[in-house]
Amino acid sequence: MNNFIKNIKVRKLYLVSVLALVSLYSCVPTRTVREENKTVPELYNSETEDTTNTAVIKWKEFFTDPNLVTLIDTALANNQELNMMLQQVDMAKNEIKAKKGEYLPFVGVYAGAEVEKVGEFTRNGAVEKHLDIREEEEFPEPLTNFSAGLSASWELDIWKKLRNGKKAAVLEYLASIEGKNFMVTQLVTEIASSYYELMALDNQLEIIEQNLEIQQQALKMVKLQKEAARATLLAVRRFEAEVYKNQSNKFQIQQKIVETENLINFLVGRYPQSINRSSNAFITKTVDTMYSGIPSQLLANRPDIRKAEYELSASKLNVNIAKANFYPSIGIKAGLGFEAFKPKFLTNTPESLAYSLVGDIVSPLINRNAIKAEYQNANDRQLQAVFEYEKTILNAFIEVQNQLSNVENLKKSYSLKEDQVQALTESIDLSLKLFRSARAEYTEVLLTQREALDSKIEIIETKRDQLLANVKLYQALGGGWN
Known part of the structure; x- marks a missing residue:
């Protein structure tokens, strides 16, 4: 009889314990965070359904200038920011080992x-x-x-808290690799852009020096005209002022060349030195045709999108980890x-x-506020990751769209500037001939020379902008890291 009563008491105690646990964990909070939106437009504006994509080209094949390739190679080995990022990747890899050891x-x-x-x-x-x-x-x-x-x-690890922690660490490691890849694309783009900027400055300096020769010849002619009483001192002074102005601009461009060279040296990770480049053929440099593919390819090609995707997956696991803290x-x-x-x-x-x-x-029983707060924070971080992922996709699409438009408009602009340069270059000789025969005023000669110089500077800048637009489009499509 005593044993029977004891068995009843044990069963009652077991039942009470079970009911207490059920009531306790029925109060575990739950929160549903919306799924991320991965949809992108099917096509870019005014584009076909051709899936050919320049982003799949390796950067050593995209950039054909051997001097530029050497600079990028050196930067990938020596750039301090990139090397710091590589240490971050290594630390993320070590975190996987630490998380794996926790459930053993x-x-x-x-x-x-x-x-x-x-x-x-x-x-x-x-x-x-x-x-x-x-x-x-x-x-x-x-x-x-x-x-x-x-x-x-x-x-x-019956609630998979520790195993989910290890999986989240793996995803963070993969995200750090994609972060490194995205930094590589930025580094490659910045070096290429600075290199083309340097070549453009060299050509602008050469144009100014050529224009100075023309202006100095015109100044001599005006002085002779003044001695012959066919021109005034005002004309002489105006021509002299134009010469001084372009001599001053020459020094400004020389300073920009020094700063651009040093920027490249900084990116390459070395002290200032001369940058090898071939600037002579800059204005005739071919601007390659770019192929954008379709928008959905951005999800696979852009490192920053893949990074955001891995971080989103890790945030989902962190929610499960935070929820497991409510369980024994x-x-x-x-x-x-x-x-x-x-x-x-x-x-x-x-x-x-x-x-x-x-x-x-x-098991936590009373005062679970800290656990609840961490669970809510984990959900908030997941929602943040959703927004970050969607923002990254939107930003990528807009970047490509902007650069596609930029490439097309610069192509049309360059064609018109070629005609402008040709017309103004011919006008210089005509204005000088008319001035010698007293059929044109000296102001017309000055204005023609100034407009011709401006047009030559502008066409060099347009050529530079075309090359930069191609580089930026290559990066926007997801190229430059492989």
Whole structure:
């Protein structure tokens, strides 16, 4: 009868415990975060469905100038920012190892020695005083203790909290790799842009020097005209002022050349030195045809989109990890070794053999505000990652769309500027001939020379902008990192 009553009490206690756990975990909060929107327009404006994409071309094939290729190669090895990012990638890889170790058993070796003196009028003191362990051996006073052995602890990952942590670390590692790839595209683009800028400045300097020769010849002619009383001192002064102006512009361009060279050297990771380049054929440099493919290819080609996608997946796992904190954690601890009050007894087995096995369940019960707050934060971070992912896709599409339009408009602009340069170059000779024959004013000669110089500078800038637009479109499509 007593056993029956005891069984009923045990069952009631078990039932109460189960009901308490059910009621406790029925209060675990849940929150649904909307899925990310991956849809992009089917086509770019005024484009066909051709899937040929320049982004798949490796950067060493996209850039054909050997001097530029050498600069980029050197930068990929020496650039400090990129090397710091590589360390970040390595740290993310190490985090995977740390997370993987968390759900495996921890095993350690231990050895210890201690001494203890207790009062004789205590339970332990009385035992030590009157109990012999051997016929000729007594407890030492004060009592010493020596131990050595192995200890192990293991948290059972029944809620997959630790495994999800390892998966999230893997995703963060992959995201760091894509972050590094995106930095490579930015570095390649910046070096190429600065290189083309440097070549354009060289050509502008050459144009100014050529124009100075023409202006100085015109100045000599005006001085001769003045001596012959066919021109005034005002005309002479105006021509001199124009010469001074272009001499001043020459020094400004020389300063820009120095700064651009040093910017490239900084990106390459070296102290200032001359940059090898072939600027002579800059104005006749061919602008390659670009192929944009279709917008959906951006999801696979752009490193920043892939990075945002990995980070979004990691944030989803972090939500599961935060939710698992509401559930009980189950741990196992074990130990196996030898223990004795004198070192010579440590090897006496089984008398000195000591072992332990402990299992425990720990669950949050009261004041779970911190856990709830972390769960809410994890959900908020997931929603942030959703917005970041969608923003990255939108930004990528707009960048491509802008550069496609830029490439097309610059192509039309360059064609018109070629005609403008040709017309104004011919006008210089005509204005000088008319001035010699007193059929044109000196102001017409000055204005013609100024407009011709401006047009030549502008066509060089347009050629530069065409090359930069191609580089930026290549980056926007997702090229430059492979």
